[in-house]
Amino acid sequence: MAANLRHEFYETDEKVTISIFDRGVDLANVSIKFDPRRLSYVNGERSLILEPLKGQIDPNTSEFIVGKVKVEIRLVKMSPGRWGGLIGDSPDPLANSAVASSPTSTTKRVKNWEGITTEILGSEKEKSTDEDPNVGGDSTLNGFFQKIFGDADDDTKRAMMKSYQESGGTTLSTNWDEVKKAKVEVKPPAGSEWKKWN
Known part of the structure; x- marks a missing residue:
């Protein structure tokens, strides 16, 4: 045939x-x-x-x-x-x-295969943000930083705000004694180049 x-x-x-x-x-x-x-x-x-x-x-x-x-x-x-x-x-x-x-x-x-994948993924216990701060992607990570910021004293909050703003979001420091001395430098990830948007 x-x-x-x-x-x-x-x-x-x-x-x-x-x-x-x-x-x-x-x-x-x-x-x-x-x-x-x-x-x-x-x-x-x-x-x-x-x-x-x-x-x-x-x-x-x-x-x-x-x-x-x-x-x-x-x-x-x-x-x-x-x-x-x-x-x-x-x-x-x-x-x-x-x-x-x-x-x-x-x-x-x-x-x-779809059912097998669903079964395996369903059997894994989901971790909470206390166990793993990276769970849930960016929104959970932001929640983690909000918790640090909310529990911090005034100097730590100032250090976090100044370091994050001056570095263009590339650095986050909680050490006010270090951050207050000078402008925080931009430190892009390895292999990246920093460009300012107009």
């Missing part, structure tokens, strides 16, 4: 990865079957049948992932080495082995 879906592949000695460009795939309508020398992908009227594969695959460890614009299929080779193509009648070193004599056809379920 001729393929009517655009596809491409790359390989390592252990695996062949095939990208089938089939946009907006509904998992309920897709049938993917792995056989030792055959791959079958059917989505409604669209299909891709590859047989005979250049080499033998392991149907039990081969898998696929459904994306928004393509379906990625990973075929695990039974015998390491390069195929150079997907289909052909090249000699299969496993053709006479016990593995080849037991016909196996497997339909795999796709992994729900």
Whole structure:
């Protein structure tokens, strides 16, 4: 059967990865079957049948992932080495082995990576600002500095205000004895250049 879906592949000695460009795939309508020398992908009227594969695959460890614009299929080779193509009648070193004599056809379920990510992130305990002042991005960091400023004495508040304003926001000091002596210099981060806006 001729393929009517655009596809491409790359390989390592252990695996062949095939990208089938089939946009907006509904998992309920897709049938993917792995056989030792055959791959079958059917989505409604669209299909891709590859047989005979250049080499033998392991149907039990081969898998696929459904994306928004393509379906990625990973075929695990039974015998390491390069195929150079997907289909052909090249000699299969496993053709006479016990593995080849037991016909196996497997339909795999796709992994729900979105659900796995959500589960992992949901299981992590969120830290409070007392445990980590960087939690929550800039707004929490600002809250951290507001707490320091709110709990400080008058000299510390003066030092913070003067150092922040004179340095263009590049320095924040709480030492009034040091800051009151001279203008606080601008100290941009390493690899950056300070430019004054007009």
